[in-house]
Amino acid sequence: MADLAAALSELSEALGPDAVRTDGEALDRSSHDSWPLSAKLDRLGSHRHRADAVVGVADERGIRAVLSAAARHDVPVTVRALASSVTGQPLPVRGGIVLDLSALPDAYEVDAENLTVSVTAGHNGGALEDALNARGLTLGHSPQSLYRSSVGGWLATLATGQFSSYYGGIEDLVTGYTVTLATGETLRLKASPRAAMGPDLRQLFLGSEGTLGVITSVTLKVFPLPQTRLLQTYELPGVEEGVALLRAQAAAGLRPFLLRLYDPAEARHALQDDTLTAPVLFTGTQGPDAVARAEADVLDALVREHGGRALGPDGAEKWMARRFDFSSVENLLAQDGGYAETIEVAHTWRGVLPLYRALTADLAPLADEVLAHFSHVYTQGTSLYLILRGTAATDEEAVARLERIWETAMRTALAHGAELSHHHGGGLARSPYTRRSLGASHLLLRRLKHALDPNGVLNPGKLGL
Template sequence: MDSTSARRLTVLKGHLECKGVSPAACNSMQSSAPMSSSKNEVQKAFPRERQDVVKWNGWGYKDSGFTINDKGNAQFLGKRYAIGGQELPYFRKWMEDNVSLDINQTSFSQPRPPPEAIPAPNLPSQAFIDEITHHCKTYTDTPDDRVFRSHGHTCHELFSLRTGKVGRIPDLVVWPRTHNDVEVIVQAALKHNVCLIPFGGGTNVSGALQCPPEEQRPIVSLDMTEMDKILWIDEENLTVCVEAGCVGQDLERRLREVGFMTGHEPDSLEFSTVGGWVATRSSGMKKNIYGNIEDLLVRVRMVTPRGTLERNVLGPRNSIGPDVQHFILGSEGILGVITEVTMRIRPLPETRKYGSVVFPSFQPGVNFMREVARQRCAPASIRLMDNWQFQMGQAMKPAVSLFKSFTDALKKLYITKFKGFDPYEMVACTLLFEGSAEEVAANEQKIYEIAKRFGGVPAGEENGRRGYLFTFVVAYIRDFGFDYTYLAESFETSVPWSRVSELIRNVKSCVRKECSQQGIMVQDQPLISARVTQTYDAGACIYFYLVFNYAGHNDPIRAFDEIENAARDEILASGGSLSHHHGVGKIRKQWMEQTISRPGVEILKAIKDRVDPQNIFGAGNLIPN
């Protein structure tokens, strides 16, 4: 027996355990294994009826979000997050002062449309249903299930839902449970000319899940979240094989039970799936140590109309021509359905420590980030926020004790008076260190020494912790804004270091100019903010937030689309990429030829035509019309 077959492959409680078998053999056994019914199995993130837990027309959990309480103060609801249940006494005033918030000017969401208001499904033939029934015992055409899986989280999609505009939606939702189920469904769709759109966490912000309105065939949504098992963990070679429908937070929790982690932590970790990470080429907040998804990927299986595409080896590198797995990475559901992903894992770090630094203005902060990248000493996460985000973070602090208020005032006095920092210019950088105690201590010392060279002042562990965890609640602010006539969106790019500051300046100027032309320029509006979120040797990722009040505008979504398009034009003109990690979907595909050249687009089309000549995977993403 060779070393591969002799080693133990650990599989978590409640799932089949493979001992003394190869990964391929373990895959085969797992594909035919029934779902576990163990009472001891940890409950997964979401039940099949995830709309019972998650908002149908907004971000995140139904029981979480910002509101104005009876005392007129902002408050975060629920108990899922660190700020849950806490009153935020400074946030409302900051919103009033900076974006002209008027809590009497509301635009609360319309109720969920009644079933009779939802277009009747154009169901596939009975022959299709009969063929998939034995391999997919759960399917539905109920309006709630169909609407929930008809959209992602672009501003356009959510605003439309909140105003009662549903549009084209899937006609049927199915839940495959194994790789073999998916193969049968794809072949049935091919035989009966059915359009398939894979659905994972539904968190994409590129319009990728929108059903093409011109599609006349029945559209079937493949909800992959029943395929959420960890198939095996190879502790010797530090790899895990997981089904593509596993939600990120579930994967990390299960790995922690046996002392491991992937280290992949996108902002959407709570809701996005492993298959979605691969399909969109995602990036996480801790990529500096653990890498982006393409760095973590070892092997992937995808069912296409031509059959299952996979690589037969688990070696760390191969010289076998163009890597077919890179056709799957970033394919955005146009070639097939990702069913299994093998990823690299790491033992849990011994030490995890937060930190933060404040700088007098944005440029010294950028110079600091560039030097950290040059010396290749970046901690797990390092993110530089501009003054707008710094101010908002301070405004979102909860009510504190008198002593805490006093000590915070002393710190502010030191930074603003004795160090000469202007509160309306200063910026903050949040840090997360992971590793052994010795590694973290050495990394901290080096990072703070570099920061000092660029005028940075350490701002404490707690500010770093709050800044890092703030990432998981910031998306809820958009839903709060929707309630008070605001539109908001994030968009991102990557750019060489020499163009970082120039690109940010140009995009902010462009957005303000376009808003003015669209009739959106009230007091200090719009608010356009930026942060540097990931660093590389040759450049960085820049993440923008755009917020404006649309009250009185006749067609706010059209205006928003034109503003966002103008921003993307400016990003490309300033040397930025089309996307760093959000992907292309439908809303950015008009720039693909400009980005990868006409021959590049023709190669994509040739692959699509060869792999899926009937356009079974007809979501219409990535490739321009």
């Protein structure tokens, strides 16, 4: 039986009374993240996902103390760092403790010879990227939330960045990390540069959303800043031709660092031109000058084969300058009745166009605008990113509309056999659909959970657990 009072008493003694907060302000603040539904509930003063206490820690010792006390007293623990999640990963659903990592020190060390950086998990990603840029290096990982998210959060949510076609997702960029288990034990998982001694155990915690352990420090690859970057904007005859082009360049083995195909609805926003009626493609190649130019020429020829025409670099350059700006969604959410949502899924080349047509049609009655783009491309398929914008009569109606949007999108994606998330993770938004999405493999996840967290105290209610 859970004994919250005993756990908090132990933690106050071990970490100091200021580390443990049970006041309403702290509990309310930790009951929301960057999920649009959560933002609307916050405006309404509705705190559906509220902990019983917030415990702040400043080092790994504090993390171990919280997890050990929680395990002894059967108290749920939900990890929170910078709370940039847009699907509800850091929101507690069974009360208990929110383990606040935001006070962990920002520390990093670059290994210039081995081209890695070791960093504390709570470190702001944008601050780290800026520090590396000053040394002529880059992480290669560039999510829209770069300046709002933590390094550990990238691993916990299996994140990817805007330049994934070149650098890959976080699973391709991490070489090792330290994780603390529910029991308080700490493990180091690594492969330098690759290892074949048994299964790659690093994969166990990537995307686990704090349900299996708490990531405390990370070692990532770094790369020299590219000598040359070349940008271009194209107009294409239709979405079908655009998707065919994405597939052709992937099959050809090209590696553009930027590759974003916008359907006509989003193209008008991407180029800030309401007269557009055709899809638009942003491309970018990089590397040694000769390589970047050669790849740009090959890509240009492919675009023309698919009926595209160059519009010049201006559109892509302007997007690069504002690519971290989330204000259009936030401003709409701040209005009475305003709502917006971002949902990303993924499918094979055979399945993605039927999925695109079905999702845009099924979601159209639920929003004033349904925008779509394809922005992470693989040999076998691509991601599909949807942005929905609308205005309801009240915030209460906006909440109901957002809930219907998620239900509709997940139902349609499941019907088409699509991946329910490409890079935002599951969180609360997708947890009800996890078992249907993973199918029989969810049994493996449940067995891992039981082995690593037998009392089920770590972030319950996520990933269908």
